[in-house]
Amino acid sequence: MSGDILIGGTAGQQLSLKAGYANRHGLIAGATGTGKTVTLQVLAEGFSRLGVPVFLADVKGDLSGLCCAGTPHHKIDERLQSIGITDFQQASSPVAFWDLFGERGIPVRSTISEMGPQLLAALLELNETQESILILAFEFADDEGLLLVDLNDLRTTLSYLAEHGRELGSQFAVSKASVNAILRRLLMIEREGGDLFFGEPALSLNDLLRTDRQGRGVINILSAERLIQSPRLYSTFLLWLLSELFEQLPEIGDPEQPELVFFFDEAHLLFNSAPKALLEKIEQLVRLIRSKGVGVYFITQSPADIPDSVLGQLGNRIQHALRAYTPKEQKAVRVAAQSFRPNPELDTEAAISVLGVGEALVSVLSEGGVPTPVQRLLIAPPASRIGPAQQQERDQVLGDSPLQRRYGESFDPESAHEELLRRVERQEQNEQRVQAEESRRRNSAAGRTGRSRESAGEAFLKSLARSAGSSVGRRLLRGLLGSLLK
Structure with missing residues (x-):
């Protein structure tokens, strides 16, 4: 028509x-x-x-x-x-x-990924530095195959980069202060109802x-x-x-x-x-x-x-x-x-x-x-x-x-929030195992050193007791005891 x-x-x-x-x-x-x-x-x-x-x-x-x-x-x-x-x-x-x-x-x-960093930066009224961090968060999610669906996904991804960015490479090292500023902006959008817009099923x-x-x-x-x-x-x-x-x-x-x-x-x-x-x-x-x-x-x-x-x-x-x-x-x-x-x-x-x-x-x-x-x-x-x-x-x-x-009904798929929380949990468990192993090694080494010192002391006392039977031994013992009692 x-x-x-x-x-x-x-x-x-x-x-x-x-x-x-x-x-x-x-x-x-x-x-x-x-x-x-x-x-x-x-x-x-x-x-x-x-x-x-x-x-x-x-x-x-x-x-x-x-x-x-x-x-x-x-x-x-x-x-x-x-x-x-x-x-x-x-x-x-x-x-x-x-x-x-x-x-x-x-x-x-819509999803965070569909919105993209440029429009999202405009929505959050970010400055150039903050927008560059947002772009890095999207690049990291793409490289790692992480889905950015809702505000929780973006918030967790930004927090993860703030804490572990240096471990991932110098390109992902971001300022915690700038990340915190973005997180505050996300909170403002959330209070305006933006959290209802980001999610699944997407239009x-x-x-x-x-x-x-x-x-x-x-x-x-x-x-x-x-x-x-x-x-x-x-x-x-x-x-x-x-x-x-x-x-x-x-x-x-x-x-x-x-x-x-x-x-x-x-x-x-x-x-x-x-x-x-x-x-x-x-x-x-x-x-x-x-x-x-x-x-x-x-x-x-x-x-x-x-x-x-x-x-x-x-x-x-x-x-x-x-x-x-x-x-x-x-x-x-x-x-x-x-x-x-x-x-x-x-x-x-x-x-x-x-x-x-x-x-x-x-x-x-x-x-x-x-x-x-x-x-x-x-x-x-x-x-x-x-x-x-x-x-x-x-x-x-x-x-x-x-x-x-x-x-009519929203749902929360497995996305960046859940995956990064699992990574942090696994990392903490690995660190705890390493710390426990290190603690066991230190305790074991301390035990061996203690036994070694105790054996040397016993040998010295035994030697000292044997020497006490002789006049030289008696003079030595008196000298030691005298110096201790002075």
Whole structure:
């Protein structure tokens, strides 16, 4: 199935996103309360109808309504009439709920090994020295065939290198102070719930690429209401997921429609305080992942939140209202206006500040990958419910999911933690045997020396007793005793 996704329109003029250019990435921007969430919902539904799976993070809980059909409302009818939509039908979409903490969805897990040292260092906010130690820990685990599954594995491996690194070779000699600093960072991540994310069974990416029996793409919703309170964990997890998709999906060039569309909400969290090396990785990832058939759509308040190197790769753009009360906000409006292909019939900069809720400035890629001139549109209404699903509705979706049975219970495999503990135990037992053997040898040597000294003393006394019978002996004995009694 190939086709287009209706974004919106006005006065009978409609604008659609072409599925063939959907993997050229996109941006949904606008101030809080201007309609970004509903726009995301409309796009997710559209991709699902085309048979394209979707992954998105739900930071407020509003997107859970995708699993429920919408209800009639006079405002929806007015919007349909204004845009000129005649074939609208309210319906639910196929949904899978996921949750890193396993509270409001299917548990999502990865392993320490899959996360890798670079992303893990970003998650822990390590300096260069600490990151180099983390890389050494991964190299040691690879050399020794040790599995790094959860935080216990990493903690034990680091502690082992701190205590025994010099015995393994100079390349593994690490500073105990630096290791202790990393261990403190691990404790912080653990307190934020990171220990629930690392473990088995780890997520299989194929479970994000499913369609239902009607051929509609499943919309994978990550419940992020709690996760967003740990911004570093939130952004690192989503970046890890993108990295895994890039590494595992085959190269397919530019398909008729994407294999998966990935919505990255609160995108500014990814770029805030990110080190240069990580920014370069993100830029490279966004540039190359389109050839794997993955479209990435960033959702944030202003285009100014996105680095220019990444912003330049976002071909499909939807800009909701921005308010310009301060010089900084006015600059953000200018940046947003300049990011569009100009339309001689529209003052883009002036329009951004006066857009109503559910209105947006839109430019998409047309034939040949050329951006269309920016247009001011009313966003089409979604077919599903605007607002959150009820708890019993979420529970029903979870109860019907075979993935809940697959990922619901975690398990702890034999990995680095258990193996290194055994090594330490064996080493201690060997040291105890060596010490016991050495102690026996010392005791044995001391016994022989004692017996030797006792025999010499006895011989001397016997000789002395024999000498006592003679006058010389008696004088000698008196002399000895006299000197002792003085």
